[in-house]
Amino acid sequence: YIQPLFSHQFSDSAGYVGFANLPNQVHRKSVKKGFEFTLMVVGESGLGKSTLINSLFLTDLYPERYIPGAAEKIERTVQIEASTVEIEERGVKLRLTVVDTPGYGDAINSQDCFKTIIHYIDNQFERYLHDESGLNRRHIIDNRVHCCFYFISPFGHGLKPLDVEFMKALHGKVNIVPVIAKADTLTLKERERLKRRVLDEISEHGIRIYQLPDADSDEDEEFKEQTRASIPFAVIGSNQLIEVKGKKIRGRLYPWGVVEVENPEHNDFLKLRTMLVTHMQDLQEVTQDLHYENFRSERLKRTGK
Amino acid sequence: PRAGPVESKNEAAMSELVPEPRQKPVVPMKPMGINASLLGYIGIDTIIEQMRKKTMKTGFDFNIMVVGQSGLGKSTLVNTLFKSQVSRKSSGWNRDEKIPKTVEIKAIGHVIEEGGVKMKLTVIDTPGFGDQINNENCWEPIEKYINEQYEKFLKEEVNIARKKRIPDTRVHCCLYFISPTGHSLRPLDLEFMKHLSKVVNIIPVIAKADTMTLEEKTEFKQRVRKELEVNGIEFYPQKEFDEDLEDKTENDKIRQESMPFAVVGSDKEYQVNGKRVLGRKTPWGIIEVENLNHCEFALLRDFVIRTHLQDLKEVTHNIHYETYRAKRLNDNGGLPPMTVETEENHESNL
Secondary structure, eight states, rough: OOOOOTTTTSSOOTTTSSSHHHHHHHHHHHHOOOOOEEEEEEEEETHHHHHHHHTTTTSSOTOOOOOOOOHHHOOOOOOOEEEEEEEEEETTEEEEEEEOTTTTTTTBBOOTHHHHHHHHHHHHHHHHHHTTTSOOTTTTTOOOOEEEEEEOTTSSOOHHHHHHHHHHHHHSSSSEEEEEOOOOGSOHHHHHHHHHHHHHHHHHHOOOOOOOOOOOTOOOHHHHHHHHTTOSSOOOOOOOOOEEEEEEEEEEEEEEEEEEOOOOTTTTTTHHHHHHHHHHHHHHHHHHIIIIIIHHHHHHHTTTO | OOOOOOOSSHHHHHHHOOOOOOOOOOSSSOOOOOHHHHHHOOOOHHHHHHHHHHHHOOEEEEEEEEEOOSSSSSSHHHHTTTTTTOSGGGGGGGOOOOOOOOOEEEEEEEEEEEETTTEEEEEETTTTTTTTTBBBBTTTHHHHHHHHHHHHHHHHOSSSOOOOSOOSSSSEEEEEEOOOOOOOHHHHHHHHHHHHHTTEEEEEEEEOOGGGGGHHHHHHHHHHHHHHHTTTTOOSSOGGOSSHHHHHHHHHHHHIISSSOOOOOOOOOOEEEEEEEEEETTTTTTEEEEEEEETTHHHHHHHIIIHHHHHHHHHIIIIIIIIHHHHHHHHHHTTTTOOOTTOOOOOOOO
16 A cells, blocks of 8 residues: 555545656646747748748747848848747747748759758757767757748649658658648639649658647547648738727738638638647657657767767 | 912822812922811821721731749630630640649640631740749740741741741740749849840739739839849830830830739639629639739730730830841841751741
């Protein structure tokens, strides 16, 4: 008969040890510590990436944004720009880092445009490997990229050659979530056709995008299925408030109507946001258990260690 | 009755033409700028009607090229412009066709008729442009095609026994489709227009404009106009070819305010306010293609077809073709190029 360590809540039935409370302990510690999450955003310029990120996190990550002209873009190479923002909601702190990749896909010859991105991701793995193997492992900072939103143009007929090459090169290094932004350029039929085409091409090329894990017993199976069936998410971003039927909602005002960001009949924004926030934990795990481990074993094999 | 003594050469000529007796003018007339209506009706103005009848009988050629990345709605727009299925995508094209690995030139001809006037319309599509990972020099096949048509025309022109009506396959108008990013032009856009504006009339259009709000559209257009200006790109109507003040005023307005036209295309009809309109149906409203409050398609259509069609052909013939011809003659030491046997074939895939 083992004396339970904490009292009242838990039954004193025979055999009860009490570690069922462990998740709560982890939860409480996490809340105190806060979460860290790194999201990378990749896509040609002008696909609505920044607007979407700002909409997702209700923030303005790019306050004094300078948009270069075409002549400047000719000379530019792909840059990596990371911005960090601390978001707090109901006592839970999130330290979110958004890694931007301006210049991607802009050049006339985009042959090497994702080399810089691969280097960056590998560097974060390298750093973590180094820290992990070091003596002082108390304060390892996890800057590894947990998730990559890859933006597919809504103006095309499916994936472009560059999209295919990028995803093939990176699906073994990071969780790829394909997103179609500026979805208000498509009719419903066009949207469905594009999604199907993208999924077909992804499967055709053997590209492994991030898979949602099966629903836990306490999760809504149907909702999970609906979410899964919507990938790639076709979204609209906006931080402008428009008055519709007396309410102020986020949307885009056109001469022919108002597109509402948070209206599930207009686009998948809510699905994307829900998916992201409810899967931050899983995205981190998959990064650790799959992508990082792959990197680590390759790395150690190479150095013959 | 005979005419009175003549006071100038022209009067003599006039009195020969005019069968009826007429009043001798009090003031001697100047030889230029005679207003015939003051003197009686001659019938010179019937020449307009004669030309019209001739045009109706012979019909005319119009060759329009469309250039832009895959998916920007080029084919749909051309179909909408001519209210017919004239693009290559309508001639048994599989919608899910793969992007070609190199730029292809595909010309499809149709004869369309309206009000007794026949137009032989050729739409030249350029699939593969701008779609590769490496798009360096992807405009070269296009430039080559355009020059080949000038060469064809030149060869026919210098023939000793040449055709009465030289078949005109020269590109009269090139619609360049700009992606509606809302930011700026892309490097490829600049490169293409820099090279090709020297050999063909380029009309830049902003594709799929229903992705931008009114403000975004205005800002983007201003930006694009500025970029084109800064980079010395002269799109049609080119400033240097304005013939007179009237042209200049009209074209200035188009150049500085309307262009590039932000367009939306559609071949589907919907019922709006009791009328059937061409449009796009979305959960948040119907975008009407011909409604000027929604997009500038009607402006583009009027510009290309209803007001500047003939001018597009004239500028192509009098300026671009002449430039090509002069260069060819110069290269050949001032002599016209020798006409080789007509079996010679350096045509691109038509």
